Amino acid sequence: MGVPSKKIANGKRHDSTKSFKPTKKPFKKTKDDLAARSEAALQLEDVPDFPRGGGSSLSRKEREKIYEEVDAEFDADERVSKKSKGGKPKKKKIPNDSDDLGLLFGGLTGKRPRYANKITTKNISPGMKLLGLVTEVNQKDIVISLPGGLRGLVRASEASDFTDLGIEDDENELLEDIFSVGQLVPCIVLQLDDDTKEAGKRKIWLSLRLSLLHKGFSFDSFQLGMVFSANVKSVEDHGYILHFGLPSITGFIEICEDGNQKSGMKTGQLIQGVVTKIDRERKIVRLNSDPDSVAKCLTKDLNGMSFDLLIPGMMINARVQSVLENGILFDFLTYFNGTVDLFHLKNPLSNKSWKDEYSQNKTVNARILFIDPSSRAVGLTLNPYLVCNKAPPLHVSSGGIFDEAKVVRIDKSGLLLELPSKPASTPAYVSTYDAAGDEVKKLEKKYKEGNHIRVRILGLKQMEGLAIGTLKESAFEGPVFSHSDVKPGMVTKAKVISVDSFGAIVQFPGGLKAMCPLRHMSEFEVTKPRKKFKVGAELVFRVLGCKSKRITVTYKKTLVKSKLPILGSYTDATEGLVTHGWITKIEKHGCFVRFYNGVQGFVPRFELGLEPGSDPDSVFHVGEVVKCRVTSAAHGSRRITLSLMIKPASVSEDDSIKLGSIVSGIIDSITSQAVIIRVKSKGVLKGTISAEQLADHHEQAQLMKSLLRPGYELDKLLVLDIEGNNLALSSKYSLIKLAEELPSDFNQLQPNSVVHGYVCNLIENGCFVRFLGRLTGFAPRSKAIDEPRADLSESFFVGQSVRANIVDVNQEKSRITLSLKQSSCASVDASFVQEYFVMDEKISDLQSSDITKSECSWVEKFSIGGLMKGTIQEQNDLGVVVNFENINNVLGFIPQHHMGGATLVPGSVVNAVVLDLSRAERLVDLSLRPELINNLNKEVSNSQSKKKRKRGISKELEVHQRVSAVVEIVKEQYLVLSIPEHDYTIGYASVSDYNTQKLPVKQFSTGQSVVASVEALQNPSSSGRLLLLLDSVSGTSETSRSKKAKKKSSCEVGSVVHAEITEIKPFELRVNFGHSFRGRIHITEVNDVSTSEEPFAKFRVGQSMSARVVAKPCHTDIKKSQLWELSVKPAMLRDSSELKDIQESEQLEFSAGQCVSGYVYKVDKEWVWLAISRNVTARLFILDTASEAHELEEFERRFPIGKAVSGYVLTYNKEKKSLRLVQRPLPDIHKSIANGVGSKMDKLDSSIPGDDGTLFIHEGDILGGRISKILPGVGGIRVQIGPYVFGRVHFTEINDSWVPNPLDGFREGQFVKCKVLEISSSSKGTWQIELSLRKSLDGMSSDHLSEDCSNNDNVCKRFERIEDLSPDMGVQGYVKNTMSKGCFIILSRTVEAKVLLSNLCDTFVKDPEKEFPVGKLVTGRVLNVEPLSKRIEVTLKTVNAGGQPKSESYDLKKLHVGDMISGRIKRVEPYGLFITIGQTGMDGLCHKTQLSDDVIKNMQARYKAGESVTAKILKLDEEKQRISLSMKSSYLISGDDVDAQPPSEENANKTSMECDPINDPNSEVLAAVGDSGFQETSGGKHSGTSVVLAQVESRASIPPLEVDLDDIEETDIDNGQNHGKLQGADKDEKSKRREKQKVREEREKKIQAAEGRLLENHAPESADEFEKLVRSSPNSSFVWIKYMAFMLSLADIEKARSIAERALKTINIREEEERLNIWVAYFNLENEHGSPPEEAVKKVFERARQYCDPKKVYLALLGVYERTEQHKLADKLLDEMIKKFKQSCKIWSRKIQSSLKQNEEGIQSVVNRALLCLPRHKHIKFISQTAILEFKCGVADRGRSLFEGVLREYPKRTDLWSVYLDQEIRLGEVDVIRSLFERAISLSLPPKKMKFLFKKYLEYEKSVCDEERVEYVKQRAMEYADSTLA
Secondary structure (H helix, E strand, C coil), X not given: CCCCCHHHHCCCCHHHHCCCCCCCCCCCCCCCHHHHHHHHHHHCCXXXXXXXXXXXXXXXXXXXXXXXXXXXXXXXXXXXXXXXXXXXXXXXXXXXHHHCCCCCCCCCCCCCCCCCCCCCCCCCCCCCEEEEEEEEECCCEEEEECHHHCXXXXXXXXXXXXXXXXXXXXXXXXXXXXXXXXXXEEEEEEEEEECCCCCCCEEEEXXXXXXXXXXXXXXXXXXXXXXXXXXXXXXXXXXXXXXXXXXXXXXXXXXXXXXXCCCCCCCCCEEEXXXXXXXXXXXXXXXXXXXXXXXXXXXXXXXXXXXXXXXXXXXXXXXXXXXXXXXXXXXXXXXXXXXXXXXXXXXXXXXXXXXXXXXXXXXXXXXXXXXECCCCEEEEECCHHHHCCCCCCCCXXXXXXXXXXXXXXXXXXXXXXXXXXXXXXXXXXXXXXXXCCCCHHHHHHHCCCCCEEXXXXXXXXXXXXXXXXXXXXXXXXXXXXXXXXXXXXXXXXXXEEEEECCEEEEECCXXXXXXXXXXXXXXXXXXXXXXXXXXXXXXXXXXXXXXXXXXXXXXXXXXHCCCCCCCCCHXXXXXXXXXXXXEEEEECCEEEEECHHHCEEEEEHHHXXXXXXXXXXXXXXXXXXXXXXXXXXXCCCCEEEEECCCCCCHHHHCCCCCCCCEEEEEEEEECCCEEEEEECCCCCEEEEEEXXXXXXXXXXXXXXXXXXXXXXXXXXXXEEEEECCEEEEECCHHHHHCHHHCCCCHHHCCCCCEEEEXXXXXXXXXXXXXXCCCCEEEEEHHHHCCCCCCCHXXXXXXXXXXXXXXXXXXXXXXXXXXXXXXXXXCCCCCHHHHHHHHHHHHHHXXXXXXXXXXXXHHHHHCCCCCEEEEEEEEXXXXXXXXXXXXXXXXXXXXXXXXXXXXXXXXXXEEEXXXXXXXXXXXXXXXXXXXXXHHHHHHHHHCCCCHHHHHHHHHHHCCCCXXXXXXXXXXXXXXXXXXXXXXXXXXXXXXXXXXXXXXCCCCCCCCCCEXXXXXXXXXXXXXXXXXXXXXXHHHCCCCCHHHHHHHHHXXXXXXXXXXXXXXXXXXXXXXXXXXXXXXXXXXXXXXXXXXXXXXXXCCCCCCCEEEEXXXXXXXXXXXXXXXXEEEECCHHHHHCCCHHHHHHHHCCCCCXXXXXXEEEEEEECCCEEEEECCCCCEEEEEHHHCCCCHHXXXXXXXXXXXXXXXXXXXXXXXXXXXXXXXECCCCCCHHHXXXXXXXXXXXXXXXXXXXXXXXXXXXXXXXXXXXXXXXXXXXXXXXXXXXXXXXXXXXXXXXXXXXXXXXXXXXXXXXXXXXXXXXXXXXXXXXXXXXXXXXXXXXXXXXXXXXXXXXXXXXXXXXXXXXXXXXXXXXXXXEEEEEECCEEEEECCCCCEEEEEHHHCCCXXXXXXXXXXXXXXXXXXXXXXXXXXXXXXXEECCCECCCCCEHHHHCCHHHCCCCCEEEEEEEEEECCEEEEEECCXXXXXXXXXXXXXXXXXXXXXXXXXXXXXXXXEEXXXXXXXXXXXXXXXXXXXXXXXXXXXXXXXXXXXXXXXXXXCCCCCCCCCCCCCCCCCXXXXXXXXXXXXXXXXXXXXXXXCCCCCCCCCHHHHHHHHHHHHHCHHHHHCCHHHXXXXXXXXXHHHHHHHHHHHHHHHHHHCXXXXXXXXXXXXXXXXXXXXXXXXXXHHHHHHHCCCHHHHHHHHHHHHHHCCCCCHXXXXXXXXXXXXXXXXXXXXXXXXXXXXXXXXXXXXXXXXXXXXXXXXXXXXXXXXXXXXXXXXXXXXXXXXXXXXXXXXXXXXHCCCCCHHHHHHHHHHHCCHHHHHHHHHHHHHHHHHHCCHHHHHHHHHHHHHHCCCCHHHHHHHXXXXXXXXXXXXXXXXXXXXXXXXXXXXXXXXXXXXXXXXXXXXXXXXXXXXXXHHHHHHHHHHHC
């Protein structure tokens, strides 16, 4: 804004103000604030900016409406004025313009305002700028306190212009980092929203974006000494780069050493600073952020200051213009005025005479409080704290009561009080309404200044430093006045103010509001809440909780009237506490109960007090209030277990009932799933028998359940579990029989023991087996069944009785590992079949319960094995049916196999042998086989009774006796057998076992012979049957004799046993020994000698031998489980003391270089695998087995399986028990690459990834290698010499001789013999190994070859040092790279030389790169050697016999101008002919203008190389050695006068061979193009220029030369030109050297200056400067990307793409990170400017995957998508990455992070997928990272559950504890943190780890400043130290 004209300044503004007609539209509160702003802008469009005045453009109606809704401090005055003295209504006075109270008055009218400007909810509008105070920093927004007690909100996206710049964390952390409570900030109003919850309230949305606050600013707006706000854009080494919200202006704050400037600023932080320096060229503003300087800085009065440049918070010098009714009017900065209201005076406690302090024209310092651009109103403040740029302090809190508040001033609108707060008094204001509702006059009468009154604080005005109070008596009565007064469980009255479908809103007497949810409006479900609660009713409620200032109450009578203790936190939960709660969720396994303040507990099903078989849903309902008892509480994990049975279970009354006891009971009822039993005991107890627990056999259990009826009595029931009043019972015979042996605790379990149990659950990965109580073991799938591919659900069923072998018991993790394999859990007795017959009797008794006792006694008439008479009833194909006399409803059956060959007729009588009885089916199986009947008849004839016969049999047969039996009958569950050796005694055996009930059984046939063992003789417990155990079921096959012998044999480690070979495998002997023990003898346990050929040759299957037990079975390996380790070494059998050596060897200690031997057991293309011992294996890499190539080719043939191999230990992995061997000896480790780390090598703890053998490679070693890559150009060969070790063969070390193409004959994958020349470390910490393939080196070939090489010494010689070279020495080498000014050649792997363009060839070289390609072999001589600078210069010009160049061998003085010469055309060029003159060998140039007198259009067609011509010498230049010729006929007087003769053929050929390599393919001389022959011609200049341009263009795509050729060529050419002049003048030579030195120094200074500019962040400003920069740093991606950005700033997108392509070609292929940076920049380029972007990015991405690590490329592209918020593309890419990199923890973590940031559901499914895909060793890392992400971005409870799960498995991982604690500390819940620390320090860990935990605990308690807790932690630490020392 410019200075106003004099006319306006003199006050003549009437013409201008006429255009301001008030609008007729009424004022409306609309949501569209932008429309309102645009309307105001249209009104002001044609109006000039006037410096002063105060009017309004609003209509009278609008002003009347605002007047009615004006602030409370003026309401009282107006209400008084509306009443007349007589009570009659006074006529309403229409206020004039100057009387508008609620309006803002600025500079749009000339009238002076009556009242000071104040911000209210009615007049605040979008676009208004205000000074605010940060009061809260929340997760997604910031709360700002505004002037006038208003409150605004700032969304996270509006906090700064670059909220998400480089930030990957969540928004909460970002806001907390860059904003702090109490910070003063300038802000701008974005929009106003009407609050839907409370009428009349409006939400004010603000923005802190500087681009909005500084809108309209330009660079000229920045003046020295002004204060500006800025965001920290980036943190640099020497300061901070700032952002003002303006695109082209940058700020900078320097970090001073004296510490004046702020340090520790973060990106995005909002700061204030004083302008100290302005760089107008670069548009950089330097600031000083010293708080004192900022606070004292006064804005200067500048010419041209416009209204738009005013900023809230700006300090100005103001002059009092006039005193208003409620404030002061100031003018400032010449053109502006502003007002200060009463609450912003210099003295906040001003009395009634405050106006006297501000006389007219008095000047004061003030700070701008708010600015309204629409009305041009400005508010100021004189508050001393705000003027000093600090927030006014408030020493009181809301709700506080002060009894001695002093009255300071009485206004029309209220009282100003002084509160006696500490440390300083606080001003408070009480409005007329809050002062007991008295009118103003009464208020003045009632209160006098200086009186002391009682006041309560209602609220606070932060910006004014003012408290709002009330004097009403009702405010002192209510217990709840502020949210801090609200306590969970408190009972209070409240008034219902609204009722809705979700509940009711109630208001406490103090004014606070709370919500009563629908479920808490009544004890029962409320369908019509408006009928239950009436608006205005006062009811009694109880507070449930207060979270985030949201209060929840309940009206449930039980809770309101409850006298029980309140459970308001998890720490209050103590065992035995009884309290009230309400049910929130009902599950099958229990109910969830909620208490106060969000505390929740769980009631297990057995603690609900339900009747057996009842469903919780039918008894309880959600919302029901219940009385609970706390049974257990884990404060750290926030778990509370409850019981609804207030008295403990009555089981304890009966001491006889406990786990494993036998009880009896009567059936009470039967449900679909279980049988309910009334247990006979002292108390009233009920038990439950599930259907599966009725019998061991599944079919019998189902039949049993169908037969049971209420009232039946069951005896012998086993108590499996006690759940409160309810008992879990079982009637399984297998469990009842072994009740005393069943375990109920971990301490009762012994490994390798077999225990009975039952299957309680089946999952895909294994089977859970339960014993007594809750003791449960797990059988993994691999240990559950012998058949690995079988389905578990088809092998077992829930409730199945099983025998479990205890494999492992881990008490720390509370894990029991079991095996259910039949091979290890087979029955050792006949209890399984015995239970079948016992249950069969019970079932038959149940079936015949209604039959008379006489009919039930039919079984006694039959004797198994005895004869029985019967009558044949009928006959069929299966057999014969028989009836018995006097026995009804019982049939006999004789199968066809037992007919005995007899022909039977119905009605005939037979005597048959009884084989089996079926009580349930009332069926008897009979036999007529002669051998059975004859044996019985023989006994009868000997007068032996049946009883005597049975007793005799009993004496003969013994328990555990093995017998041979014959199958007589095959039943479904068992076999009926006869034992021929024992008089055909009848026995019974089961066909299956406990663990094989569902598995297919072995098929038996009648008459089949089987082997079995006698397990039970005939007795009542066996139902009078002889019970056998089949060997096929038990898994044994020994004879009784061998069994007895093996019982005597011991099986302990160290004992000698007799073993029998059962199987011979390639690497072990399988043997049986002892009592059914199995073992193995490893191949290394046969002979004392370490290795011998075919150690198993002398053994045969079935052979018996003595062996010593050396180790127990290894249960961790599935295949080797149950196999004992044995040894038959002679030394081991002789002396048992060798066992100590065994145990020592099992410690597995090996030393570096130790020679070990083993047997080959596996060979692949890369490795040989050896068995060193039974525990240790070794690997031998292919390249470590030999150094000769032909041996490596036959690698697999050289190592057959079983061959004995020796090697030397290189590295050792103790975890995997694996050695890495090499076959070459390791003489001295300390001379290898590992210099200085020899001590580490002795322990073999190699730190190289992948068992890297680099540490043991020495210089001079002869190794075997394999060509992995043939590098392009002269890069050489990359050779693999180890699994992960590669070396490089230099181009000159491939062949002994100098051959044109040394790479001929080599291919990738070829084996080679190589020698290590040098080992060095790179700057990146990697090793570089230089190799050689030259056979002339020591050790590389045989003797006769070395003699040949010594004869050809010159051919094989390589110059390794620059000192070995001298001038004029002949050398050979290969071209390394060629350019327009020369080339570099490599003489050896360490020496390189340069060849200038003038020394490339004797003749002109047109295209050096074409004629001297990379890799070409050249021969030359040394011109100059500089050892200090390590520069060597070589010439490739040919020499004659005398050793001088040809150009110098013939004196130019012998020729004269005008001589006629004869010669041959050497070469035809576009600009002329090169002619070789006669015998001189010198060349001259005949320009095309001198060829003929006529114009020649086509020289190529007219002249050919080799033609003889005659010419005349036109010019001789002795200094430059140049000859100019002419062939014009006018010059040739006579051709016959020419004396010179054409050269001979021999000379001609020789010349062409020496100087023209193009025509001679065998020439080894490198040709190059020179400009000596045509520098004076136009054609030559043109050609030279084009060549230079071409070289400049191509140079950017090749690596840079190590030596700059620009100045070298200039100086050396000068030397050549001035050679003659310098020979005789030493002084001139010295002076010229000084001049050249001076030129060099000046050039170096220029280069340093240019580099200095770059270092000072002076970015290049042109493409040429960038080109120079990329040439000097071709491998720097930073430079290339800056170049691309520069081109994009010029809108040249195609050029930017071409630069990216150049960069990818130029940057060295080894610089992977730099190339990846270019690819990322390319992604961003295509993503922004591609057409279309998605396809363009995809194409670049596919290319990048081919050249870089695909994983890094994927992650880079993902970062691009995430930064640009392309979430769909990012999700699509993440899915592709997960498929491609399934085993990458980082990829899965990014997937989790992305899902959490987008608030997606199903996180757990992603975690489960990840755990299935990731390797086992990455699970901990992934779970911990996921948990951290849950804490940061997701749900903290999910993070806790993940940490708890990991810590259950790995409780001793202190790193997991530390991370877990850090996350909880970040959340800040003190109780949870302390309980977690208590858990951690209760662990039994090593002292070092415990010290770490105690130290962390102590640091935490110190951080919360709790001295008592600090002493407590120290005391705990001392107790731990004392216990440890004790």
